[in-house]
Every structure is written in structure tokens, then in C-alpha cells.
Amino acid sequence: MLRTIIAGLRARTARLVLSSIAIALGVAFVTGTLVLGDAMNASLRDEFARSARNVDAAVTLSGTTDARGLTPQQLDAIRRAPGVAGADPRNSAPVPLIAANGKARQAYATPLATTPELREYDLDQGRYPDADDEIAVDARTAESAKLTLGQSVELLGEDESRRSYTLVGTYTQGGSEIAMMGGDHLVLTPTAFTGFSRDELPYEVVVAAAPGVSQQQLVDDVRAAVGADGLSFRTGEEMTRAQLAQISSQAGEFTAVLLAFALIALVVASMVIYNTFTILIAQRTRELALMRCVGASRGQVFRGVLAEAVVMGLVASVIGLLGGLGVSALLQKVINSFNGGSGEVLLPVAGTTVLAAFAVGTVVTVLAAVLPARRATRVAPVAALRSQLDSGEEVARTGVLRVLTAVLLTAVGVGAIAYGLSLNGDEVAAYISGAGTMALLGAVLVLGPLLVGPVNRVLGALPRALLGVPAKLASANAGRNPKRTAATTAALMIGVTIVSLVTVVANSARETANAQVDERMPADYTVTSSVWDRPLPEELADRLAAVPQVAEVAPTTTVYADRAYFTGIGREALGSLFRPVVVSGSLDDLVDGTVALRQEYAEEQGLAVGSTLVVKGMGGGEQSLRVVAVATGNRLADGVMTLETSRRFERTAEGYESIMIKLRDGAGDGRAAIEAITDASPLAVLDSAAETKEQLSEQLDQVLAFIWALIGLAVVIALFGIANTLTLSVLERTRESALLRALGLTKGQLRLMLVVESILMALMGAAIGLALGVGFGWVINRAVSSDDVSIDLVVPFGQLGVMLLAAVVAAVLAAALPARRAARTSVIAGIAEA
Incomplete structure (x- = not known):
């Protein structure tokens, strides 16, 4: 039996490799996301480590005090405490920076730490300021504001007075609390900083220990010197652990979103694999029956099919693991582009990532092959005596279990949507209604074989009228096995449904936002301040x-x-x-x-x-x-x-x-x-409703493009599924195609037949997906609407039309190789095939 399995793998290598592409793409998304998460963790650890490095103790305000910060007297007491080698305040003050256009930019200044070891930034170029008329800026600030060393930099003081400083250095900073504020960042001498900080007090004081003094001893000495009233004390190790916990939370939220899209891609890929094995089992009916005739048991046939699935899964996992590194690098490039292109691409490959790649690739493939493998065990030995050109499964054989499942999912979906809409814009309403739409999507998937016939007749009417016999044959082929066609189009339907849902919701939100802008900005122009804490x-x-x-x-x-x-x-x-x-x-x-x-x-x-x-x-x-x-x-x-x-x-x-x-x-x-x-006025920024709408549209388009790119992988996998189904169908219908050629069908007509068949399958999935996406979009809009803001349904027919056209073009490309193979098959050889 082992030799038989190996021989079968060799004979079907090309088919199995083509089929494994779908799983490989899904695995690549998963592993790419995991590598990205590890890279973000490593990068954030390095960033946040700067704020905690060389810190042996930290003093902050406790949550029970009304104080605005640590006083100068408390800072002096900390510096005089036993075992203290150095102590510096962590503080910031909003200091607007005058850009090249003469307008102020939101910026934050920090005082230069007097203890070099406690500085939470690294020198990039030049030096730190020594005099009160010198300044150093963050490297990103220097790049975005087009600043160079030696240049004069103007800061905006009180009453819009300008103060000039000489830029003497640039630095890179980690993920400190100040850095997380956004805007521009700069460093001044403590004296110069005092001129901007007004009555603001530091939020934290960090302390370095003298040689031989432990962190806990230092904390005890500082607490005794300054008093514990209204203050919180931490060792450097405790500070580091708290920051690492924050890092894991931030990176985890982002990777969780990406893994959700990866899960969608895997579901689509598993459907492609399921359909592939179903077709392969149907094509190998005589082979499996002969194996039963010569003594193979049902268990051996079952294990043989699963063995092929394991091999396919392992191959896909290897390809997906390597592809995942490229996906991670690409995602990091995209993320870094939002920071002006700065940032290093890291590709850490942990053992858990490798195990996850092989587990996901292999397990998903094997699970997808279980039902077809069970179907293989039901092939009777007598089937070896006849030729079975098709699996012959019809809609009439749709079981009661399928119908009951669809009814249950429909009831759950309708109930969840109704309950979600009754919450009147509550945050939970979107989640509940969203879950209801996914239940309805599941019901449509279950009823897929019942929908193939009517949808195929509607979509095939125009091609049959325009293209004649090849289109009629293509329409008949697309509807001859509804279960197979439904399984093929279901993968594309899922992807198109989600893409169209997001597109409808995003465009509805855009139009609602534009209407809100018109409501909020009935004026022709609005003047605002470029610095949030400086009024006009x-x-x-x-x-x-x-x-x-x-x-x-x-x-x-x-x-x-x-x-x-x-x-x-x-x-x-x-x-x-x-x-x-x-x-x-x-x-x-x-x-x-x-x-x-x-x-x-x-x-x-x-x-x-x-x-x-x-x-x-x-x-x-x-x-x-x-x-x-x-x-x-x-x-x-x-x-x-x-x-x-x-x-x-x-x-x-x-x-x-x-x-x-x-x-x-x-x-x-x-x-x-x-x-x-x-x-x-350096503060005054002129804006109009049209400009605000344009900014909102740009931001929304960026988010929409990012989501399209993520869900686009599922659509690509689905199109691979159509190509795979056509390829296997061409092999299955070799004799049928040869007979058609013998009856007068030309090579061009045969190719046209397969192209139209591919287009019809793609249009089935895309059309149903678009209808569901628009309907689900309306549900989500209603769920998030409230008394204050009502989001009306906006259907972007242009974008959806482009999506439909893209599906048709992709279907033509998917049919290219199968059509070419069918046309090249010899008529005599095809008729002679048993």
C-alpha cells in the first residue's frame, strides 16, 4: 500500500503541487503575521528599553494624590539620598516649532538629562546642546521639517514671540511616554527648558545607583529621604517589566487583526483543497475500485488519501513559511512608510512560528481532505467494471441535514441582526449584527448547490445568446454538478462578500462624514490653531x-x-x-x-x-x-x-x-x-469644508486600500481554486472534449467554452458576494447609526463594477492554461481514453 501511495504521488505531482498553492498562500499569511508580531515585539522592546536602561529606581506620583507633579524640593531630596549617583526629571512642555512655511508645528521639548546614563535617547549626529541658545531635535523631526545641523531654528514663545536657537545635533528616541505624544520632539538645556515649561512639574524622576547599591536598597533609601506620601516607587526591573507588558499588549492587538484576515484566507484555502480532493476522488473512482478488488480495505483507502493530504500540507507549509518571510518584510515596509520610511526590517523566526506554519498547513489540508477521503471508502469494487466520467451528484440529492443547517443558520443570523439593530448605535450592536451577517453567509454557503442552477441560468443567458454553442456547452458544464460548482465559487464568494461589505460601509461612512462636515462647517472657511494648547x-x-x-x-x-x-x-x-x-x-x-x-x-x-x-x-x-x-x-x-x-x-x-x-x-x-x-500669524491655519472632505477621503482611502490588500489574498486563493477546478475538469473530460472536437467543435470554440465556463463560475461567486456585501453593509450601517448620526447606505457602483470586471479578467486568466491543454489534446487519443 505504501508503494501504491508513493506511485500515486509521483503520478499526480503536478496536480498536487498546483493544489497546494492555495494552502501555501494561507500559510504565508499566517506565518508572515507571526513573524511581523515577533518583529514588532523586538523593535518595541528595543524602543522602550531606552527609557528604562540604566534606571535603578523611578519615582512617580501615585493615583491617590492631587499633585500636578514632583516639586523641585522633592527632586533635591532624591538627589541627596544615600546611594544616588544621579537623578533627573522626566518632563515635557509643548513648544511650537516654526516650520519653513512660517506656521507653527506641534512640538514637545524635554530638558537634557544631567546624568548621561539616564538619557532615553541616542545621539544620531552632532552633539547635545551645551548653551541655552542651542537645540537638538529628533531625527524624524529633522527629516520632516527639513532641518540641518548649524541651521537656525525658531520656537514660538508666549504671545507669539519667536526665539532662535542653533541646531547642534539630532538624536533617536525610544518608545517613551513623551515620544508617544506624537508631533515633533526637541531637547533644550534645563535652563532654556524652564523658560517654556512655566509651572509644569515633572511626571517622573529616574535615579541611577552608586556602585555597589542594589536597586531595592536604592528604592528604600530614596523613599526614606523624600517620604512616601503621594508617591510611587519602582525598581528599574519593575519599570522594565511594566513596559514589556505594555509592548506585548500593543503588538498583540495589531497581530490579532492580521490573524483574523489570515483566518479568512485559510478558510478559503481549505474550501479549495476540499473541492480539489472531491474532484480527484471522483476522477479516481475506477482506480480506487480496482484497489478494493485486489484486497485494499476501506481503512487503507482512507489512509492513502490522507497520506496524499499530509504530503500536500507539508509541501505547502515549506513554501508558505518561506513566503511568510516575504509577507512580513512587505508589511514592515508598509508600516515604516507611515513613519517617513524609517525603521529596520526584522525577520525573527521563532520555533513556535515554524511549528505553527507546519501545523496550520498540514492540519488544515488534512481536515479539508477528511470528507473526500471518507467518500473514497464508499467506492464499491464493482465500479471498476464501468467508466464514470463525472461524480453525478445532483441538487436532488441535497440532504435534509443541509437544509436544516441552513434554516438554523438563517434563524440565528436574522435573530442576531434584529437584536443588534434594536440597540440603537451601541458599540456592541456592530459586533452582534456583524455576527448575524456571518451566520447568514454560512447559510448561503450551505445552500450553495441550490443556488447554482437559478444563478447559472440568469448569468448564462447573455453568453448563450451572443456566443452560441460554446457558451451553451459552458453553461451546461457549469451547472452539471451543482455541488462542485458551489464549492468552487464559495471561496470567491466569501472574499467578494467581505471586500464589498467593507467598501460599502467605508463609502457610506465617507458620505456621512461629508454631510457632517457640511453640518459642522456651514461657514466658507474656518481658522484654527496649529498648536492645540495655544488659542487664536x-x-x-x-x-x-x-x-x-x-x-x-x-x-x-x-x-x-x-x-x-x-x-x-x-x-x-x-x-x-x-x-x-x-x-x-x-x-x-x-x-x-x-x-x-x-x-x-x-x-x-x-x-x-x-x-x-x-x-x-x-x-x-x-x-x-x-x-x-x-x-x-x-x-x-x-x-x-x-x-x-x-x-x-x-x-x-x-x-x-x-x-x-x-x-x-x-x-x-x-x-x-x-x-x-x-x-x-504662525498659529492660524485656514481650512475649508472642501479641504476637510478631501483629507477625510484620503484617510479613508488609505484604510480601505489596506483592508483590500489584506482580504485580496483570499480572493487570489479563490481564483487559484477556479483554475485548479478547471484544470482537473479538463483532465476529467478528456474523452468528452475529444468527442466534441470530432463532432465539429474547433480548438478556438473549445477554448472559448472553458473560458466562458470559468467566467460563469467567477460571476456566480462575485455576483452573490456583491449582493450579500451590499445587504450586510446596510445592516452594519443601521447597527452603528444613532440618534445623533445616521449612516445612510451608499453603494459605490463604480468600485463594485471594477471589482466585478477584475473577477472576469481573473477568470479568463485562470482558464488560459486549462483551455490551452484541452485544445492541444489529440482527438484520437482522447476518444481512445477509457
């Missing part, structure tokens, strides 16, 4: 209002309160540049000392018109405000008050959050006139 000067609004082309100017403020924030706006803008939908009360009553609340916030707080809301500002101050209206609209934040009311809170005492501008009718040169004012 009040005189800027006055200068803009004096521009002849400007009809109306409406400045806004933001009041940050405890777990809420409110918009301040002038009464003159109500109804023109600020148009929320009033649910109850009236905005005419919005005067000093009153507030209008967003409906959702009012319901959460149990407030209504006439209630009193106590607002505690984050910067100090507490006001009791009477609720005069409840409204909806994103521009509201959690509520809206007049500018006069917002001025009572410390953080909004001076300056504006934004300035909305409405132009006069026919003011064609309005933007140029406005820019003449805003260009003079």
Missing part, C-alpha cells in the same frame, strides 16, 4: 471681520469640564453659522448664564429644559447654568453656551478655539484676502 488671539477675529469680502465672523471657544466639554459661541452666529436641530426649548433663550445641551448628554445626566447644570472647569471655576434648550448636532460638543459664559472659566479666558468665516456673495477673491490676514 482675539485681535485676529477683529482683523478678519474688517476684511471687505467677509460677511460674518463667528469665533468659538471650548470649555473643558469634568468628563465633558462645551462650545462657546456668540449669539449673533445662532441660526447662521451655527444651526443645530432643536429638540426642546429655544436657542433664543441662550443668554449669559445659560446652556443648551446635546440630547444624548442631557439624557445621560438626566437633565431637561429648566434644569440646572453645574459645570466645573478643568482649569478652575465652577458655574451653575440653566438649561434652556436640548438639541442635536456634532458642533454642539456636549453643549453650547455664549462666549460671555465661557469666559468665566480659566482656560478660555483669552483667545479663541476657532473662527468661522462667511464670505459675501460674489466675493471670488475672498480666500486670498483672508490669507493676507492669517499668514501673519
